[in-house]
Amino acid sequence: MKRISYALVFVALTTVALWAENNESVRPQVHQSPDRDGVYYTGPEVAAPRLVRTVLALYPDNLSGKELQGMTVMAMVIGTDGRPSNIQVLHGHGDLFDQAAIAAVKHSTFERGDLAGKPVPVWIDVRVVFHSDRSKAIPQVVIAERDLPPPDESKLEDKHQNPLSYTPPFPIHTVDADFADPFAQHPFVQVAIVSVLVGEDGLPKDVRIRRGLGFGLDEKATAAVMHYRFLPATQKGKAIAANRDVMVSFAKF
Numbered sequence: 001m002k003r004i005s006y007a008l009v010f011v012a013l014t015t016v017a018l019w020a021e022n023n024e025s026v027r028p029q030v031h032q033s034p035d036r037d038g039v040y041y042t043g044p045e046v047a048a049p050r051l052v053r054t055v056l057a058l059y060p061d062n063l064s065g066k067e068l069q070g071m072t073v074m075a076m077v078i079g080t081d082g083r084p085s086n087i088q089v090l091h092g093h094g095d096l097f098d099q100a101a102i103a104a105v106k107h108s109t110f111e112r113g114d115l116a117g118k119p120v121p122v123w124i125d126v127r128v129v130f131h132s133d134r135s136k137a138i139p140q141v142v143i144a145e146r147d148l149p150p151p152d153e154s155k156l157e158d159k160h161q162n163p164l165s166y167t168p169p170f171p172i173h174t175v176d177a178d179f180a181d182p183f184a185q186h187p188f189v190q191v192a193i194v195s196v197l198v199g200e201d202g203l204p205k206d207v208r209i210r211r212g213l214g215f216g217l218d219e220k221a222t223a224a225v226m227h228y229r230f231l232p233a234t235q236k237g238k239a240i241a242a243n244r245d246v247m248v249s250f251a252k253f
Contacts, residue, residue, distance in 0.1 A: 032115070034121075039077050039121045040113060040121065040122050040123070041122065041123050041146065041147050041173070042123075042143055042147070043148065043173075044149040045147075046113055046114070046120065046122060047113055047115075048122065048124060048143055049082070049110045049124055049141070050110065050141055051108055051109070051110055051141055052109050053109035054108050054139055055104045055107040055139075056136035058100055058104075058137075059100070059130060059135070059137070060096035060097060062096070063096065068093075068094075068132065069130060070129075071129045071130065072093045072101035072102075072127070073089070073090045073091035073125055073126070073142070074087050074102065074105060074128075075087075075090050075123065075124075076125075076126060077121050077123055078110045078122050080119040080120065082109060083109075083110070084126075087105065087106070089102075091178070100128075100137075101128035101137070101139070104137070104139050105126055105128075108139055124141055124142070126141055127140050127142050144176040145174070147172060148173065148174060150231065151231075165235075166235055168244050169196075169198035169202070169230040169231065169242055169244045170231045171228050171230050172229055173229035174246075175225075175228065176250060176251040177192070177217065177220040177223070177248050177249070178220055178251045191247050191250075192209065192212055192218060192221040192247070192248045192250075193209075193246070194207055194208065194221055194222060194245065194247075194248050195207070195208045195210045195243055195245050196228070196243065197242070198230045198232055198241065199232065200239040200240060201232065202229055202230040202239075203229065204225055204228055207225045207226055208222070209222060210245055221250075
């Protein structure tokens with residue numbers, strides 16, 4: 001099992017689109033399914049694990065030179081026993097800091113994820129921010145990748161109130177774009193608008209910036225959208241390729 005930088009990874013969703021005959025309403029149903037290793041993502045049916053007993057990460061003692069501030073971000077699976085496993089560093093701050101962050105997480109306790117009252121293993125990200133004052137760092141759960149519920153029926157009618165004529169693509173899994181510098185302060189709204197061509201299979205085929213932010217963030221926004229998953233657009237009940245705009249948020253690390 002492998003995760004790509006900041007949780008940009010394929011999500012396994014079971015998507016069943018039911019088209020009734022004789023121009024009845026379209027009722028897409030999305031049910032969350034695990035990935036190939038049996039692990040879920042948080043979403044409308046899967047509750048996210050949370051920290052219930054936190055072990056602080058110690059600032060490394062054997063560092064030379066000036067004190068450094070920075071952040072370690074890790075992906076991990078919280079099992080049905082509430083213990084983290086398969087810990088992977090997504091954003092490192094150096095070996096000593098990363099080792100301290102991993103040690104803190106391994107000794108922390110999590111509330112397990114839940115699907116319809118049943119415990120299930122769930123992917124989460126955890127960040128540990130180290131400050132230059134050498135204070136102990138607190139691990140924090142970050143949800144930067146999530147499954148979304150399907151649209152309600154009111155959004156499945158075109159502007160002429162003609163059901164089944166055309167329905168646009170709808171995102172059912174989103175990924176936040178990441179910041180390279182967790183301490184950067186940007187004096188603007190941290191949202192980019194991206195145009196994406198969604199194929200008949202619900203996968204992004206072409207992604208372009210419609211309203212960018214600069215500072216190297218546009219590339220991160222388009223990279224994130226390439227890992228979105230959609231219900232494809234339909235024309236008279238048949239899946240088709242179509243464009244739509246999406247607003248891309250940036251991970252609040």
